[in-house]
Amino acid sequence: MLSGPLDLVVQNAKIVTSEGVYSAEIGVDEGKIVRIAKSIEDSAERTYDAEGRYVFPGAIDGHVHFKLKYFDDVYTADDFYTGTVAAACGGVTTIIDFVTPESLNYVEDFRRRRAEAEPNVVIDYGLHMSVTNFNEEVVKNLETLFRSEGVASVKIFTAYSKRGLMLDDGKIFKLMQLCKKWNVLVLVHAENEYIINSLVDSFVEEGKTEPIYHSWSRPDFVEAEAIQRVGLLASVTGAEILIVHVSSAAGLEKIVDHRSKGVKIHGETCPHYLIFNEEVYRRPDGAKFIMSPPLKKESDRQALWKGLLDGCFSVVGSDHACFDSVRKLSPKRFTEVPGGVAGTEVIPMILFSEGVLKRGMTFRRFVEVTSLNPARVYGLYPAKGQIAVGSDADFYILDPMRKTRLTKENLHSNIDHSIYEDLEVNCNIVATFSRGELIAEKGVFMGERGRGRYLFRSRGVA
Ligand code: URP
Numbered sequence: 001m002l003s004g005p006l007d008l009v010v011q012n013a014k015i016v017t018s019e020g021v022y023s024a025e026i027g028v029d030e031g032k033i034v035r036i037a038k039s040i041e042d043s044a045e046r047t048y049d050a051e052g053r054y055v056f057p058g059a060i061d062g063h064v065h066f067k068l069k070y071f072d073d074v075y076t077a078d079d080f081y082t083g084t085v086a087a088a089c090g091g092v093t094t095i096i097d098f099v100t101p102e103s104l105n106y107v108e109d110f111r112r113r114r115a116e117a118e119p120n121v122v123i124d125y126g127l128h129m130s131v132t133n134f135n136e137e138v139v140k141n142l143e144t145l146f147r148s149e150g151v152a153s154v155k156i157f158t159a160y161s162k163r164g165l166m167l168d169d170g171k172i173f174k175l176m177q178l179c180k181k182w183n184v185l186v187l188v189h190a191e192n193e194y195i196i197n198s199l200v201d202s203f204v205e206e207g208k209t210e211p212i213y214h215s216w217s218r219p220d221f222v223e224a225e226a227i228q229r230v231g232l233l234a235s236v237t238g239a240e241i242l243i244v245h246v247s248s249a250a251g252l253e254k255i256v257d258h259r260s261k262g263v264k265i266h267g268e269t270c271p272h273y274l275i276f277n278e279e280v281y282r283r284p285d286g287a288k289f290i291m292s293p294p295l296k297k298e299s300d301r302q303a304l305w306k307g308l309l310d311g312c313f314s315v316v317g318s319d320h321a322c323f324d325s326v327r328k329l330s331p332k333r334f335t336e337v338p339g340g341v342a343g344t345e346v347i348p349m350i351l352f353s354e355g356v357l358k359r360g361m362t363f364r365r366f367v368e369v370t371s372l373n374p375a376r377v378y379g380l381y382p383a384k385g386q387i388a389v390g391s392d393a394d395f396y397i398l399d400p401m402r403k404t405r406l407t408k409e410n411l412h413s414n415i416d417h418s419i420y421e422d423l424e425v426n427c428n429i430v431a432t433f434s435r436g437e438l439i440a441e442k443g444v445f446m447g448e449r450g451r452g453r454y455l456f457r458s459r460g461v462a
């Protein structure tokens with residue numbers, strides 16, 4: 001039984017859940033949703049008038065790279081503060097970043113990463129543990145992270161051997177067996193390293209070093225082959241896997257094939273694959289669009305939209321990893337351009353405008369891929385991912401009547417450009433609430449640095 005006034009009542013809300021849209025008021029106390037009713041009679045410290053606009057559960061971006069080391073002292077442009085401010089302004093109330101091992105002592109690496117995030121994050125966050133080696137010491141460390149530190153997912157790479165990130169198939173197999181035992185999700189960056197290297201070498205030898213060759217050295221079958229392989233390993237080990245940043249129709253087909261045979265496999269795609277195709281690499285500033293996997297053909301883009309609308313993708317994440325123009329545009333060869341683009345802030349706006357309004361994506365699918373499914377697969381449900389009594393009061397208000405022109409001036413990433421420059425979306429994020437606190441309104445961030453909390457995640461036992 002509650003005593004005293006509620007902290008907040010949001011009035012005139014059109015609440016969107018995976019079950020439907022309904023008009024109600026939301027009562028919040030101590031960071032949690034405590035009432036949802038047509039009319040809340042309790043007194044409140046504060047009211048907020050949503051003016052009949054949509055109130056969505058806070059988006060969960062399970063794939064960001066803030067303050068990611070690229071080489072020496074070069075890092076991605078957004079750190080945990082600027083990155084989470086951008087996320088918050090776009091309606092994202094939870095992010096999950098990564099720990100990249102610097103030793104075999106993964107627990108120490110994890111604690112170091114948490115210490116980097118903790119004083120800076122403005123929204124709640126979790127950490128996936130990237131696994132780049134597999135031996136007794138790594139197993140011991142991983143089990144500590146799974147048991148005591150709230151790590152419910154690991155990330156592996158089937159590429160990037162030169163950066164020391166790639167895990168070989170034998171080690172992937174063993175890691176999947178371990179993850180099956182602990183019911184830990186395995187995220188996979190799926191591209192075939194050997195085919196990429198042979199194509200890159202040929203192009204470079206022929207002097208073909210413009211950005212378009214980045215895409216052509218990583219064609220769709222590079223992704224499809226790796227998904228086929230890790231999907232098979234998931235099927236024999238029983239591990240649950242999530243293929244991150246799916247960029248091609250062929251890759252998506254492999255996910256659908258595996259799933260139809262009972263493999264526990266999910267797919268994530270990202271806003272950039274839904275908006276652009278490889279043609280942008282021919283622009284004078286084409287290198288700004290370099291990320292891995294690269295943008296593919298227009299037919300791939302269309303297939304990704306179809307897959308998103310049909311329920312083939314479980315989640316949308318941003319793979320947010322951005323650099324200033326000078327870093328992207330000064331290298332002479334595509335092989336030297338740091339990979340990655342900004343995207344966390346645009347997920348809800350792009351999916352609502354291009355998905356719901358333009359392509360008939362249902363509200364249910366929208367809520368599933370932006371909030372509910374990420375909460376479930378990453379081990380955050382039921383505290384996150386829904387507007388329901390007992391859940392954290394994480395939500396954002398979206399105005400479907402106000403257009404937004406995406407420009408570097410009105411986006412919040414710490415970079416000097418936006419790949420979405422001048423794209424008009426038919427909606428606007430009016431306000432974002434995190435645990436009941438209004439942290440962003442009309443593009444202005446108003447929360448405190450370091451207010452975000454580390455989320456101990458759990459997917460339950462296998
Ligand atoms: O090019 C990209 N996507 N860089 C970020 C790291 C990754 O591969 O996810």
Ligand code: ZN
Pocket residue numbers: 189244245292293
């Ligand atoms: Zn990746």
Ligand code: ZN
Pocket residue numbers: 063065319320
């Ligand atoms: Zn990534």
